[in-house]
Amino acid sequence: MARVQRLPTSIWALGFVSLLMDVSSELIHSLLPVFMTTVLGASMLTVGTIEGLAEATALFVKVLSGPASDWWGKRKPLALAGYGLGALSKPLFALAASADGVLGARLLDRVGKGLRGAPRDALIADLAPHGMEGAAFGLRQALDTTGAYLGPLLAMGLMLLWNDDFRRVFWIAVLPAFLCVALLAFGVREPADKPREGPLHHPFRRESLRRLGGAYAWVVAVGAVFTLARFSEAFLVLRAQQGGLPLALAPLVLIVVNLVFSAGAYPFGKLSDRMPPRRLLAWGMVALAVADAILALAGTGWLLWLGIATWGLHMALTQGLLAAMVARSAPAELRGTAFGVFNLASGVALLAASALAGWLWDGWGPAFTFWTGAGFAATALALLLLGPATGGESPRL
Numbered sequence: 001m002a003r004v005q006r007l008p009t010s011i012w013a014l015g016f017v018s019l020l021m022d023v024s025s026e027l028i029h030s031l032l033p034v035f036m037t038t039v040l041g042a043s044m045l046t047v048g049t050i051e052g053l054a055e056a057t058a059l060f061v062k063v064l065s066g067p068a069s070d071w072w073g074k075r076k077p078l079a080l081a082g083y084g085l086g087a088l089s090k091p092l093f094a095l096a097a098s099a100d101g102v103l104g105a106r107l108l109d110r111v112g113k114g115l116r117g118a119p120r121d122a123l124i125a126d127l128a129p130h131g132m133e134g135a136a137f138g139l140r141q142a143l144d145t146t147g148a149y150l151g152p153l154l155a156m157g158l159m160l161l162w163n164d165d166f167r168r169v170f171w172i173a174v175l176p177a178f179l180c181v182a183l184l185a186f187g188v189r190e191p192a193d194k195p196r197e198g199p200l201h202h203p204f205r206r207e208s209l210r211r212l213g214g215a216y217a218w219v220v221a222v223g224a225v226f227t228l229a230r231f232s233e234a235f236l237v238l239r240a241q242q243g244g245l246p247l248a249l250a251p252l253v254l255i256v257v258n259l260v261f262s263a264g265a266y267p268f269g270k271l272s273d274r275m276p277p278r279r280l281l282a283w284g285m286v287a288l289a290v291a292d293a294i295l296a297l298a299g300t301g302w303l304l305w306l307g308i309a310t311w312g313l314h315m316a317l318t319q320g321l322l323a324a325m326v327a328r329s330a331p332a333e334l335r336g337t338a339f340g341v342f343n344l345a346s347g348v349a350l351l352a353a354s355a356l357a358g359w360l361w362d363g364w365g366p367a368f369t370f371w372t373g374a375g376f377a378a379t380a381l382a383l384l385l386l387g388p389a390t391g392g393e394s395p396r397l
Contacts, residue, residue, distance in 0.1 A: 008127050011136050013187040014120060015143030020180035021086055022144050025109070026151030026258075027173040028093050030251035031159070032102065033234040034241055035166045042099045044238070048358020050099065051232040052351040054106035060347050061114025066122060066340025070333060075123035076190050082116025083184055085109070087177035094170035118339035125327040125335050126191050131273060134324045138269015141320035142262050147176075149258035152251030164247050212338055216329040220345050222281070222384050223322050227349035229288055229376035231357035231369075233257060236295070236308055239366050243300035256305060257312040264316025272321045278384055281325075284317030285381040292374035296367045 036042040036050070065082070069075045085108060092105035121137075128136035151173075158169045237253045245252070272280050287310055294307030323339075330338030353376075360369040 006129060007132065007136055007139060010188045011124060011127050011139065013183060014124060015140045017083065017180050017184045018140055018144035019147035020176045020183065021083060022147030023151040024090060024173040024177035026148045026254060027155045028090065028170050030152035030155050030237065030254045031166055031169065033237050034247055034250045036099060036102060038247065039166060040099050044361045045358045046099050047234060048354045050103050050106060051234050052354030054110045057107050058110035058114035058117065060344060061111055062118040063340040063344035065115045066118030066336035069119040069122055069336035074190065075119040076188060078119040079116040079123065080184055082112045083181050085112030085115060087181050090174045090177050094167045118336050118343060121323055121339045122335040123190065133327050134269040134272035134321065137320040137323045138266040141265040141269065145258045145262035145265055149255045149262060152254040156249060156251040159247070212330055212334060216338060219325045219329050220342050222380060223342060224345040224349045225376065225383055226285060226380040227346045228353045229292065229373045229380060231353040231373060235357055235369065236311060239295055239299055240304060242366065243304060253308055256308050260309050260312030261315045264313060265320050268317050269320045269324065272324055277321055277325055280317055280321055282381060282384055284314045285377050285384065287314035287317060289374045289377035292370045292377060296370035296374065299366065
C-alpha cells in the first residue's frame with residue numbers, strides 16, 4: 001500500500017477516467033456481437049471485420065496523436081478531445097439500424113480512443129516516479145478493467161430488467177461517458193516540466209525514430225506478433241452464446257475476463273518493477289496459448305469458463321507490462337511517438353487477427369479459430385525467448 005500511496009493523484013484520476021469510459025463502452029460492447037447477429041442479422045465475418053477495423057482505427061490514430069503530443073509538449077488536451085469523441089459516439093449505437101450504422105459508431109468511438117490513448121499513456125509515464133512505471137500502468141489498467149467488468153454486469157442486469165431491450169440499455173451508456181470527460185477536465189494536471197534526455201526534434205524525422213533504438217524495436221515486434229493471437233473478445237462472447245448462454249447473460253463472459261484481469265493487473269505491474277519483465281511476459285503468452293487451447297476444446301460447461309478466466313489472466317500478465325516496457329525502452333521526450341508506433345504495429349496485427357478469426361470461424365468453426373490463436377501465441381513466445389536483453393536486464397529468463 002505504501003507504493004500505491006506514493007503514486008501521484010493525477011495517475012489515480014486517470015485510472016478513474018478509464019474506469020468510467022470502460023463502464024460506458026463495455027456496457028455496449030458486451031452486447032454488441034449478439035445485437036449484430038440476432039437483431040441486425042450480421043454474419044460472423046461482418047462481426048470480425050467491424051471489430052478489426054474499429055480497433056485498428058484506434059491504433060492507427062495513436063500513431064498520429066502520440067507524436068503530436070511530443071511535438072506540442074502537451075498530453076492532456078489531446079486526451080480530452082479523444083474522450084470527448086468517445087462520449088459523443090455512444091448515442092449512435094442505440095440509433096443504429098444496420099451493420100453499417102454500428103460500423104460508423106464504432107469508428108467514431110475508436111477514433112476517440114486512438115486520439116487519447118498514446119497521449120494518456122505518455123502522460124502516465126511522465127507522472128510516474130522513477131522505478132514505479134509498472135505500478136503506475138498496472139494501477140491504471142486495474143481501474144480501467146474494473147470498469148470493463150462493471151459495464152457488462154450493469155448490461156446483464158438491465159437486459160434482465162428490460163426483457164432484452166438492447167437499444168434502451170445502450171442509452172444508459174451515455175451518462176458515465178460524459179462523467180469521464182468532466183473528471184479528466186478538472187481532476188488531472190500535467191507536470192509543468194517534462195523529462196527531457198536530449199534536444200527535441202520533430203517526432204516524424206528519421207533521426208527521431210532512429211533514437212528509439214533496437215530495444216524498443218524488439219518490444220514492438222514482440223507486441224505485434226502477440227497481438228495476432230489476441231483477436232477480439234467478441235469471439236469469446238459468441239463462443240459462449242453458441243454453447244447455449246442466454247442473450248441476457250452474454251455480458252457474463254466479459255465480466256469473468258475483466259474480474260480476473262482487474263484483480264491481477266496491479267500486483268503483476270508491481271512485480272514487473274522487481275523482476276525481469278520478459279519472464280512475466282513469457283508466462284502471459286503461455287496463459288494465452290492455454291486459454292486458446294481450452295476454448296478450442298470446450299464450448300460449454302466449466303471448461304469453457306476456465307478458458308475465459310485464463311484469457312483474463314493472460315491480459316493481467318501482459319497488458320500493463322507491455323506499456324511499461326515501451327515507456328522504459330524509449331527516450332522520455334519521445335514517449336508519445338513510442339506509444340503511437342507500438343500501437344500502429346499492434347493495430348495492423350489486430351485488424352488481421354480479428355478478420356482472420358471471423359473468416360476461420362465461418363469456414364472451419366470456432367475450434368480451428370482458437371487453435372490458430374494458440375499457434376500465434378506459441379510463435380510470440382519463441383520470439384520472446386530468442387530476443388535480445390533490454391533495459392539492462394539479464395539475457396536469461
